[in-house]
Amino acid sequence: MTGQRGQPARRTVLAAGLSLGAGLLNTACRSAVAEQQGSGGGPRHGGTLRMVQGTDILPAFLLSQINPNFSVSRTVFNTLTELDHRTLRPGPSLAKSWRVSDGGRTYVFQLRDDVAFHSGRPFGPDDVVFVLDHLTKDTTSSQVKAVAQQVTSAERTGDHEVTVGFGKAVSNVWDMFEMMILIDRESVTDLASGREIIGTGPFTVESYKPGSSISLKRNRHYWKPGRPYLDGIEIAIAAQSSSAVASLRSGQTHLALDLSPLDAAGIRDRPGFRLVQSDAHDLTYYIGANVEVPPLDKVEVRQAVAWAIDRERVLAQALGGIGRPSSLPWSPGTAAWDPGRAAAYTLDPDKAKRLLRRSGAAGAKVDLYYSNTLATNAAIAQIVQSNLEDVGLTCRLQPKQDAEYQKMFVSGKIPGLFVNGHGFGQLTPSTLVKGSWPFNAQQNASNFRDPEYRRLADEIWTGKGDALTTAYRDLNQLFLEQQFVIDLINSTHTYAIQASLKGLAWTMYDGIDLDHAYLA
Amino acid sequence: MLRYALRRVPSALAVLAIASVVVFSVLHLAPGDPAVLAAGPDASAKTVSAVRHQLGLDAPLPQQYLTWLGGVLTGDLGDSYVRGVPVATLIGNGLGNTLELTLGAVVLAVLLGGLAGLVLGVAKGRLVRGATAAATALAFAIPPYVSGVLLVMVFAITHRILPAGGHVSVFADPEIGAQYLIMPALALALPAAAVLARFLSTSIRRVFGEDYIRIGTAKGLRRRRIVLCHALPNALPPVLTVLGIQIGQMLGGAIVVEAIFAWPGVGQLIIDSLKSSDYFVVQNLLLVTVTVFVVLQTVTDLLHAAVDPRLRME
Numbered sequence: 001m002t003g004q005r006g007q008p009a010r011r012t013v014l015a016a017g018l019s020l021g022a023g024l025l026n027t028a029c030r031s032a033v034a035e036q037q038g039s040g041g042g043p044r045h046g047g048t049l050r051m052v053q054g055t056d057i058l059p060a061f062l063l064s065q066i067n068p069n070f071s072v073s074r075t076v077f078n079t080l081t082e083l084d085h086r087t088l089r090p091g092p093s094l095a096k097s098w099r100v101s102d103g104g105r106t107y108v109f110q111l112r113d114d115v116a117f118h119s120g121r122p123f124g125p126d127d128v129v130f131v132l133d134h135l136t137k138d139t140t141s142s143q144v145k146a147v148a149q150q151v152t153s154a155e156r157t158g159d160h161e162v163t164v165g166f167g168k169a170v171s172n173v174w175d176m177f178e179m180m181i182l183i184d185r186e187s188v189t190d191l192a193s194g195r196e197i198i199g200t201g202p203f204t205v206e207s208y209k210p211g212s213s214i215s216l217k218r219n220r221h222y223w224k225p226g227r228p229y230l231d232g233i234e235i236a237i238a239a240q241s242s243s244a245v246a247s248l249r250s251g252q253t254h255l256a257l258d259l260s261p262l263d264a265a266g267i268r269d270r271p272g273f274r275l276v277q278s279d280a281h282d283l284t285y286y287i288g289a290n291v292e293v294p295p296l297d298k299v300e301v302r303q304a305v306a307w308a309i310d311r312e313r314v315l316a317q318a319l320g321g322i323g324r325p326s327s328l329p330w331s332p333g334t335a336a337w338d339p340g341r342a343a344a345y346t347l348d349p350d351k352a353k354r355l356l357r358r359s360g361a362a363g364a365k366v367d368l369y370y371s372n373t374l375a376t377n378a379a380i381a382q383i384v385q386s387n388l389e390d391v392g393l394t395c396r397l398q399p400k401q402d403a404e405y406q407k408m409f410v411s412g413k414i415p416g417l418f419v420n421g422h423g424f425g426q427l428t429p430s431t432l433v434k435g436s437w438p439f440n441a442q443q444n445a446s447n448f449r450d451p452e453y454r455r456l457a458d459e460i461w462t463g464k465g466d467a468l469t470t471a472y473r474d475l476n477q478l479f480l481e482q483q484f485v486i487d488l489i490n491s492t493h494t495y496a497i498q499a500s501l502k503g504l505a506w507t508m509y510d511g512i513d514l515d516h517a518y519l520a
Numbered sequence: 521m522l523r524y525a526l527r528r529v530p531s532a533l534a535v536l537a538i539a540s541v542v543v544f545s546v547l548h549l550a551p552g553d554p555a556v557l558a559a560g561p562d563a564s565a566k567t568v569s570a571v572r573h574q575l576g577l578d579a580p581l582p583q584q585y586l587t588w589l590g591g592v593l594t595g596d597l598g599d600s601y602v603r604g605v606p607v608a609t610l611i612g613n614g615l616g617n618t619l620e621l622t623l624g625a626v627v628l629a630v631l632l633g634g635l636a637g638l639v640l641g642v643a644k645g646r647l648v649r650g651a652t653a654a655a656t657a658l659a660f661a662i663p664p665y666v667s668g669v670l671l672v673m674v675f676a677i678t679h680r681i682l683p684a685g686g687h688v689s690v691f692a693d694p695e696i697g698a699q700y701l702i703m704p705a706l707a708l709a710l711p712a713a714a715v716l717a718r719f720l721s722t723s724i725r726r727v728f729g730e731d732y733i734r735i736g737t738a739k740g741l742r743r744r745r746i747v748l749c750h751a752l753p754n755a756l757p758p759v760l761t762v763l764g765i766q767i768g769q770m771l772g773g774a775i776v777v778e779a780i781f782a783w784p785g786v787g788q789l790i791i792d793s794l795k796s797s798d799y800f801v802v803q804n805l806l807l808v809t810v811t812v813f814v815v816l817q818t819v820t821d822l823l824h825a826a827v828d829p830r831l832r833m834e
Contacts, residue, residue, distance in 0.1 A: 402795050
């Protein structure tokens, strides 16, 4: 009797379970996973590329070089010229050709006549003039503003011709044109909010959900015939690097941008995936020193810190082996690169101790600041602390909430050492010393002010020939002696991809170029 | 009743006014400078200053407070410092997504908890009850950030059945949206389901000790009828109270689950905004939350007063 009474309850449970299962199966007629994988394995044309990145895009900073925008800066927009990765010379893009005259002070660009913005409006010289002017506004953020401010005249000199005049010839004009995306002047007021993101690039913005995703679709009127191959791009935001890895490994994502170095190293050895390292080598980790704070005001102490750091350990343990030790900010291939000097500082605790004794700073205390939201910087800080303790410096870690850290960093008020990363070492050296805050010769995060440094910065900005070569050499010598920025590892941006993604490219400022990308 | 309602309004407004001052002050005392972040990397002091002026951050704090409050009262929450997007859009999207996740979790918690509670309460087989009790204990013990990762490993990586993360609204595309929802909702629902199961089974067993159940059994009513028509309805009220508490906990727990599954809800919005010193978003979001709470509290008081005249006399 008892057993019979129990039966209905079990049947009820079973029926409910089956109903739930049937319901779930029913909802799975269309598969989200299958939809994500698109036409993988299909023909070269078509398919939707699924991408994931850690931070939301910030349309207000499209004229600046910030990581979150690298996914849209070259997919939605174009520039006048594009630098060749091998020769570092400018190549055509929206400008077909150009003529430089007047000792490098006048640039005449012949523009393509078959380009239109995504709104349908034809692209022309007035758009170039507008962007050059926009770049100089106080409220516009850009690392090449110093170059734009040298422009004395920019005018339309033909239906498809624009002439740009500079007050003086500067060496990094092509860096500016590499970074200066051509935004649409008619919708610029809605650009910062992301309501209208209009360019001339291979993909148009279909929808932008702040904090969540951005959806791009193929620009059917793109000026490169037959391109792009892809029908569209879906970019999702995953704040946790581990979520991005899971998404990649599950087949949900074809491309993950800038995973944390250790996660990226984990992907490298997995079958079916590839870890692509950008040849720009535009990511250098360093320790900054506030030269106004004792004992860092003594150059011997800063040099001692440089000798105390085990760069190989930083490379292996904090960066998963991605990069190379370096004592200079430049990437290989740039004009100022000097392999001998880049290897100047290696681990030498005895030398560090001698320098500390000589300066009277043995046993001194230093604080080491870093942003606690950046796991890589935290890992580097811990290694640095250990290395400094080994040579007799008491090092106190000072993790800071990112907003607080950035405020201290930008105002030059970090009272000690700080761990950070910088870019802009990959091309024209003057862009680093004129536009990058850790190195800015006028004013910088380390409060390092030196007339000779300013002179050398100006020299490499405007100098030519032998004088330029000499200035590069002297500048490297100054960096190595002064050590207000103690470079550790020259690393690079990484792209973790499924092997089915072919044709991935990028600009020398790390904008992702998907003109020729396809899903095999 | 009207007089009672009008008496409640000033205190509600006072709470909101005090909350707005507290929220504004706390966030403006926090370290960090929104202008620095809004000016972008490598910005010069001149650019930071221009951006600070553009955002109105160089005005005296009382003036900034009044400007903000004026905007709120006229329905204009302003734009995010860093993203440039209207704050109302950000909050609307985030709240909608978090509610969607929580709703999915509530449905699953009720289904799974109800089922397990029923089994624990009425099943006779020791094996079935033992297995259910063990499963319930496990679900209660494993926090969502562990179960979430396990679910991803099993159902997204090892067996590619469900997406590892991301979001498609279940209201926009029910078929696909449900597949994005099921794992985060399940991770969020499991501990709540375990709690519900425990309370339901206890409540059912208590009801089974009542005289009317014994009388029904003695009269020869079928067990299914006794369980579904007599025991369950009487066992549910205390469980509903527990469910209310669990919904609150699920809303709080959603922050962790959102991070694991890259679910763009309020939790992610707050974390991102705090990281980037986008205090304007945070202060509006907190004020919206307080307002919702105050409105709900006031409405509850009015409903109580409507059904209990003694309250109106106080």
